[in-house]
Amino acid sequence: MSHPFVAEECPMIAIPSPPSPDPALPAPLKDASSWLRGLAECAVRAVHPDSLLPGVLPAPPAGRTLVVGAGKAAAAMAATLERAWQFHQPEAPLEGLVVTRYGHGPQGQGAECRHIEVMEAAHPMPDGLSEQAARRMLVAVAGLSEDDLVIALISGGGSALVSLPAPGISLAEKQALNRALLHSGAPICEINTVRRHLSAIKGGRLAAAAHPARVLTWLISDVPGDEPSLIASGPTRADASTPSDALAILERYGIEIPTGVREHLAGSGDAPRATDAGFARDEVAVLARASDALEAARAAAEAEGVEVRLLGDDLEGEARELGRAQGRLALSLRDGVQRPLLLLSGGETSVTVRGDGRGGRNVEYLLGLFDALRGAAGIHALAIDTDGIDGSEDNAGALFGPEDWTRAGQLGLDPVDYLSRNDAYTFFQGLERLIVTGPTCTNVNDFRAILVLPRTP
Known part of the structure; x- marks a missing residue:
């Protein structure tokens, strides 16, 4: 059985080397969501046993x-x-x-x-x-x-x-x-x-x-x-x-x-x-380790002509606050982007549980990021736990694009309200943006990617 984010059987006793770019990876300018999912697959494949x-x-x-x-x-x-x-x-x-x-x-x-x-x-x-x-x-x-x-x-x-x-x-x-x-x-x-x-x-x-x-x-x-x-x-x-x-x-x-x-x-x-x-x-x-997954994603993205900045493979702290901070960073860089820019990070954030909602640290991070971006044009994001399970739910994580801000408003999904209840899973479920892969049989923790596209006239 094979499914997304699970590597095919590899040669025995092979010393790991940087993976070749995936020729099937869609162009980031044409389909940012599919491109980010393909990048996540590449990252997980690189750290599979x-x-x-x-x-x-x-x-x-x-x-x-x-x-x-x-x-x-x-x-x-x-x-x-x-x-x-x-x-x-x-x-x-x-x-x-x-x-x-x-x-x-x-x-x-x-x-x-x-x-x-x-x-x-x-x-x-x-x-x-x-x-x-x-x-x-x-x-x-x-x-x-x-x-x-x-x-x-x-x-x-x-x-x-x-x-x-x-x-x-x-x-x-x-x-x-x-x-x-x-x-x-x-x-x-x-x-x-x-x-x-x-x-x-x-x-x-x-x-x-x-x-x-x-x-x-x-x-x-x-x-x-x-x-x-x-x-x-x-x-x-x-x-x-x-x-x-x-x-x-x-x-x-x-x-x-x-x-x-x-x-x-x-x-x-x-x-x-x-x-x-x-x-x-x-x-x-x-x-x-997390750095191996990030390096695999970096190599694949650069082969597509994307500029990459690694923000760290060991980031910790409150998930929602890291999301907000990285959202502000993406906004500050947006006007100077001449070609697609990818911000990559890994590590393990924390969630202080105050509500009774559903969700893991990756969707909580994404909801903080979503609230900070507020539909900013040209910015897409994905975050997963590389083991395929974010917290105790059935999803690996989620992703979103700028169009989801308008959709959230139409559906009555208020990010601040859902954050107050630690209910990020339900929020992204409502947007139909959860990523569900099943177990990947590896685990180097969080993989986070923010794609900033050049602004068009």
Whole structure:
């Protein structure tokens, strides 16, 4: 099965290179919306697991090779690894367990595995299967020797998908704190700091349980800055944060802290440290990041004669405010544009939830941008989450053009009203401008594109 934003199967063990321009990409001046959608496809294709394995597989160890993994791309990463392993070293046994989000598993996604089991669990709120997956992984790596190899396939979403509470903390308490953090507007680095210190598997604890086996971690990054210990809250990577840091974050956002959680954070000193001897043989490689998707889009756009400005691959902050700021930037540049200009950005914004509407951070960003542009001629925009799911809805994101301002007025869609209720999904649904792709089996976070066309007499 193939659908928009999912790459076709790529050659095994290929080192990624900038993609060739897509000859089917429509001209931006003729059909700006279709052009932006094609550009988004190009960006997602460039970071799909099919083409992201390193150029050289690790040699089979003297002992076992065990694969573990978590994230929205975990099933696709496992399938790609298994195909490559079977092709290059079919005599070496391979086994393991990965967990991905419901609907992102093998069925219909080209991610079938024969030797690596694929589980599915809930995201963004963990469920009982998230806890079960974490327990099973810890059991799987227990008792390994220094002759064994663990390959960890980690991508965004893994924080919820392997969710084993620390002793004295219930899953219900973790769910409540997770929900409060996601609604608070806190940046992902702070959210994942709390998650690490309330977990029995994150913050390097999975790797610590596997030692003295060597742990090789392959990552698809969905966090600004691409720090390995932050991706999926770092199940195989120790970091320098402390339980006190996590407690301070919860207090800063006024989140109610259960007694057991407060006691754990006040007294916990069991987190692995990066200097622990067991980590000395471990290795980590970031296979894909937001900058890779943006560079692929830049190359494709420039091949079409479009001028490109990269505004950053690690932008954070309130989604609607970033949209408004980038709208003002586009307006300030409009009069000087002599040929099509594309403004690209990535990262992970936040949404402080004040209403009861539907929507993710990408449509919230777009609605802030829409309000700032107010139908300005010649400016089109698109924003998606590269995993195909914006927040917890069924859309990847949305797009709009200047004509949509008039349409919104005719339909009685007031952007300020919908922003006040965090209801951007319903707004763009009313305009019939949602982008629905289904799971893409990768995840490098947000892709945002604003196309500014030359003004015509």
